[in-house]
Amino acid sequence: MRELLGGGSVALLAGSRDPNAKVTAVVMDGPGLRVVKVATTEEAARVVLAEGRLLEELTTRAPEAVRRTLPEVLGYGEVDGLPALITRGIPGTPMLADYHLWRHVARRRRVAADFAAAATWLGLLQSAPTGPTRPVTMAAEAVDRVAAKYRAPDRLAAKLEELAAVELPGTVSHGDYWLGNILVTRGRVTGVVDWEAGEVDGDPLRDVARFALSYALYLHRHTPPGRRVAGHPGLRADGFGPGISHALLGAGWFPALVERFVAGALERLGAPRRLWRAVLLAGLADVVATADDPRFAQDHLDLLDRLCEVTP
Incomplete structure (x- = not known):
């Protein structure tokens, strides 16, 4: 060594x-x-x-x-x-470092800048197809992949049926596009690391969902249980992943930002914008199927189960 x-x-x-x-x-x-x-x-x-x-x-x-x-x-x-x-080594600071600075996620402008930087880099990554057009893998295989390790929510297949029928070309996929793997310098992505789950011919929506879900997951991290999360009206630090539930079902600037990020990616790739919530549900199923930590996977599965019951 x-x-x-x-x-x-x-x-x-x-x-x-x-x-x-x-x-x-x-x-x-x-x-x-x-x-x-x-x-x-x-x-x-x-x-x-x-x-x-x-x-x-x-x-x-x-x-x-x-x-x-x-x-x-x-x-x-x-x-x-x-x-x-x-x-x-690649220059840059992990986006996760700024994310946890005092009130960073409470400020719309700073959060919007993070989403804009992530979206710009993904647009470049996915600009050239690398594989044939096929049904959205993340949605089409969700039930089977979750069921192979746990029990798939009863309504998951129905929630993802329309998205699973959408056909998109394969692109390069990072596979774990979350805040800790994204390096930024002055608001621009200068590096993306840890390509262990990457694919040359992958599902482009996997990276879209993973970024949005990981950003929403920790919104309440610095808020005492039961208290309101600063900067996010209607969001309380209650249970696992309240920020994800807020992103899919809540109102306000953060859910609107998440919708714009995911729907914009769908439109860029040639898919209907209205399927943005289905992308996030499929992304949750993908986390369940790929997580190494059983507790982390189970928490996401319980959240997915609840959201399948109430998501429009």
Whole structure:
């Protein structure tokens, strides 16, 4: 491990106990940065190597404007017989850092700027089809994918029926397009990291839903239970994911912003704007099906179950 990291200063970014657990470190040894992602299990080894192959393929398959925002693969290493992926560091601050600043999410202008930056980058990523036109994967497979791990909500299939029939071309998909993986500089996305769930020919709506849901999920994080969430009339810190329920069913500037973000993506991709709520329900099902943490998945499933009963 020491030989792989070299002689520079090292900062540990992340580690986990998931089945595909990895240790990620940043090495500062001169003017640039290297990011080293080390697998700790056989399953993680498969994921690390797949991410490296995807990033290498994206150097020719991703739209040119997006390539500058991708981690550059510098090489591979090995620690205790398991692979490590070495990439060049990308400038920028995780959007998640500003998100948790005092009253950031209470201010419409700042939140709108985050959504605008995320939408601009997604528009570039999805500007060139990379696969054939087909039914929206995230919706068409939702019931089966959730049922494979848990019990799918009774009304999920009906709620997603129209969206599942929509056909869209495949595009490059990040797969986990949330605040922690988006790096920004002066209001512009300058990097997107952690392409473990990425696809060259993926469902473009997956990234749209994941960003909107992850942004809404933590709106109440700094509010005491039962209290009103500052800046969001009608929203209280009550239970799991009240911000998501607010986004789908509430009134005010934040639900309107979420609708504009998702409906705008649908229109850009050639699908009906009215299906924006179905995109978010399908996105919740996708989180349930892909989450490593069973409690996180179950919380999203319970929320999905409730929303399927009341969403127009």
